[in-house]
Amino acid sequence: MSEPKTPTPAGDTYKGWVFKWTNYIKGYQRRWFVLSNGLLSYYRTQAEMGHTCRGTINLATATITVDDACNFVISNGGAQTYHLKASCEVERQRWITALELAKAKAACMQAESDDSGDDFSPSSPPVAHGQGGRTQNSEVQSALRTLGSKVEDLSTCNDLISKHGSALQRSLSELDSLRLTGEAGDKIRQVTERATLFRITSNAMINACRDFLALAQAHSKRWQKALQAERDQRVRLEETLEQLAKQHNNLERAFRGAAQANATADNKSSAGPGKGEASDEDDDNEFFDAMEEAPEFITVPADPHFHKRSNSNISGFNSEMCPDDQSLNEEPLVMNQESPSQELILLKKRRTRIPDKPNYSLNLWSIMKNCIGKELSKIPMPVNFNEPISMLQRLSEDLEYHELLDKASKCQSSLEQMCYVAAFSVSSYSTTVYRTGKPFNPLLGETYELDRRRESGYRSLCEQVSHHPPAAAHHAISDRGWTLRQEITVASKFRGKYLSIMPLGTIHAIFEKGNNHYTWKKVTTTVHNIIVGKLWIDQSGEIDVVNHTTGDRCHLKFAPYSYFSRDVARKVTGVVMDKDGKAHYVLSGTWDEKMEFSRVMQSSRGGENGTEGKQKTVYQTLKAREVWRRNPLPEGAETMYYFTALALTLNELEEGVAPTDSRRRPDQRLMEDGRWEEANSEKQRLEEKQRSVRREREREAASQRTSSQSEEAVDEDSLTDPSLKSAPHDSYQALWFERCEDRITGEQIHIYKGGYWEAKDRGSWEGCPDIF
Template identity: 60%
Template sequence: MRPGEGQQQQRRPWELGMDTRWVPGSFLTPKGEDSEEDEDTEYFDAMEDSTSFITVITEAKEDRKAEGGTGSSSVDWTSADNVLDGASIMPKGSSKVKRRVRIPDKPNYSLNLWSIMKNCIGRELSRIPMPVNFNEPLSMLQRLTEDLEYHHLLDKAVNCTSSVEQMCLVAAFSVSSYSTTVHRIAKPFNPMLGETFELDRFEDMGLRSLCEQVSHHPPSAAHYVFSKHGWSLWQEITIASKFRGKYLSIMPLGAIHLEFQASGNHYVWRKSTSTVHNIIVGKLWIDQSGDIEIVNHKTNDRCQLKFVPYSYFSKEAARKVTGVVSDSHGKAHYVLSGSWDEQMECSKIVHSSPSSPSSDGKHKTVYQTLPGKLLWKKYPLPENAENMYYFSELALTLNEPEEGVAPTDSRLRPDQRLMERGRWDEANMEKQRLEEKQRLSRRRRMESCAAGCGAEAAEKESDGYVPLWFEKRLDPLTGEMAFMYKGGYWEAKERQDWHMCPNIF
């Protein structure tokens, strides 16, 4: 069965307006980044070695015998019972603010897809003006914030005394960010340079989140989150996308950092590549593929995750994710399994051994494990979601008007607001106006920089523009330069002093 079959039938792309999904975060191999070789079969080859291990479930009694009565395994597993059990259950926060539960239904607009896309093959899509018919009424900054939907996994992880147990929850959180993409085949709005988005949900979610668009070409957003439960997350994501004819590749670049204040455990990872298939003919469907390594830089624990690409010839389930959590000595402690659109489980390893060689001489590791425990399960979609861009409960609230936000906030973007209200013709006119205003601002910056810095320096987009709330620093863990939060936003909001904000809308 192909991905998407057995679910509600998706319309063809020219009926949908080429609704393609852009997902933040990526793990890239050199081939995946820019390869033109064998593009038609790259995601369809048989995945005979898609999983490098085999798991065998055992009982707790066998566990103690297999470990030779050391007792360490049963102690760890009891500890896991306390934290990992019920990790998938979301504690419902008590908010005094009543959030909206629906938006206007998506209108039925038709669009000649091929007339637009035939000139886009092999090009970077962020440089090509697109009508709002291709979009969902959220910006990339809001979509990046939506990755926090399952923040309770990190709230749980704070209480872990075992770093390998904590790694299981961090891995489940990293996978959960893809759970809405199986239906979300529309692209978010590419933010204006200097656009921001805040999520101030201390009361019910226990966190504050801020995103800022720090570069326009290439599109790049910086993000910082602080949770009152004892963790913080930050990232800079740069989106690269190419239309290949049969499919669209979305390759967000950048490292994601997560730090727990009490323990000092500091995790870094990158996410998988997203691919939208059957752009011209057939049913649209999206897949995630790639290998992710999550590293705890304090303990050197590691989690190797594999997003198994769908293949016509594979017996593997669609959207499958597998992984192994190992300590600093390379000893495997947990096997992770599940799918990026539904749920993830972890199983404690009690014994491992190499398997007999296969016909081609390859060995797989056999892990004997205890029964799996559910780490994360996707929330059901809201009623009528199919007519509301398949938004989740959180996504429906992200563009809700809110007082006191910065004048650069995505909620105040006029073309996006008009699109949400179903006035797409007006939205397209506003989008053209905003893009021309942005081009004019860029020309003025370049002219100013050329006068003060010289023509050579003025060729760089970044010259002449400095983000308000983030500054570029050297990331000591990755060795890359990245934009990091420098502070001041929430203080400015408290004073309602936004004099420093550019007029972008």
């Protein structure tokens, strides 16, 4: 039976049957090879393409070697080597050309990805007004990318033609100098082979030129129209802005004149708001409609007279709440009023450096290609992908900006307090901008304490309370009047190009003053460029911070990254509302840098300028004030896993901690010291020990259930006893936390039951399991 011919390369994909060397028993076996996007993959049959890939090589780092006759070899440095054989010499030359083209393009793409961490280009042209402008811009950008790809094809083909042409010339020269001897036949065959290769490459370049010209002709007129439309739109926008500036000046002068002319506060109230509302409508209908992405609400500056007039009813705030603004910008709290000099002497000096991260190379695709669709916690990962802290320590990092909770505990107003709590919920993501390493999965029963009572007035305890699914319970209490508790379960999926991490669970913040109880959840974290390019992290989703005592609510929105958006990256916006839905504060900023708040003086509904005909709310606000700003990274953080000043101290050895504390974990300690090979061996030992303990615990639970059922007579009551029907296979119980139902959310959670700090004071750890 004759082999089917390899199809002509179409675009970036090349497919066909090739014989692959398997072993000395079976020899060469026919396999279906697919070349796409710089990756060469093979399958036993074409039907396997949808579900089972037998192997993949990234051509960006591979070498292509031509053997005698129809054979050729592809290798990526010894880890993977394919010995292949085509059905004929011409077929082999077609594969060689396609492979070299794909290798050149893959190397170029990898170099570009290493130079720029993300695809955002700040110098990209502005997008035209409305949906039509976005469509035109998208078409132009798509056409430019396609043409750029064709230009790269032309350049690569040109290089190959030059290379093969030189080789052909040398062979022809050698042939001319030879006499008709036994070597003549070999040289003639070599010349014929290279001539065939040169012809195939020339045809590829001719096809690329034809595609380039066809695209240029097809899009030439469209580009001219799009560019002209952009110019016209820009002129119209400039004229509109000039008219708006004039109208603003006229309105401002008219408002000032009306305010001076009226003698009483009632006349001021009746004159001022009317003009203010008209101004808002103009701003909404004319200026903000030109925004590319329609926001949920719009904020405009309120006139300064609003917060100076105590008798005004427009703002919705009375004069008694004005002092709250002053407390939002108060000085940092004094840590200890009694004997400050003595307290400073007793403070422990924390470390400011850890060993630099070693430069170990690792083939990520060889590990991750068989893990697509699986949960991250069930994938055996080497420490090369980790950072030298556990998930319990990473959870404790949420307290880096505990000062926000300290200030919130002193607030007189629950609405003002909500601003600080909302900013605290955003601040926990600031440490994830550059932190692409994966924390160690805690062992069941592993704990971590963070005692900062002397320095900052709080102490925190985390415990791994479940292994499948992995769940960690956290409890922190402060001498300054607040308690923070949470139980987080991380669900994650590897999607090939990106990794999605979905934290499940509720965070609780309780304040002694006013007995305010807040809850919120975390948003989704996405790690991009898992296989090729520079890793970068994005946060997206929505958070509702709810005060269950007063009914106040803050809705925060984390905008996902968009290549076409002109808005600031990593943007977060939110509105603080009371139980009646009235807005009091507007929050804005970014989750990696800072958050600001503005007091709402007046709100109104705008026109139908939102998506799907929804009306946008216009908030008149006072000047924005900063409520939170990210701390700068320590010097040399890029060589220390981009750890913050707090993160550098988390794994520092301390006396008196529990034997289950993450600081005592040997594989994590070895990794921090740079001994990664030993760390990998120790990690496998600990995981196997954990599995054996779990199997033993399940056997004991099954044995107890069997003996219990055999001793008692089977009657009607025992048949209806739910404990006999659905007893859990794993009877593990946490040591410092107990499982119960949360009275606020109704969820089954683990709450700290006490005893840890007392055991530490006694130095008594008899109940701790041996997990290391």
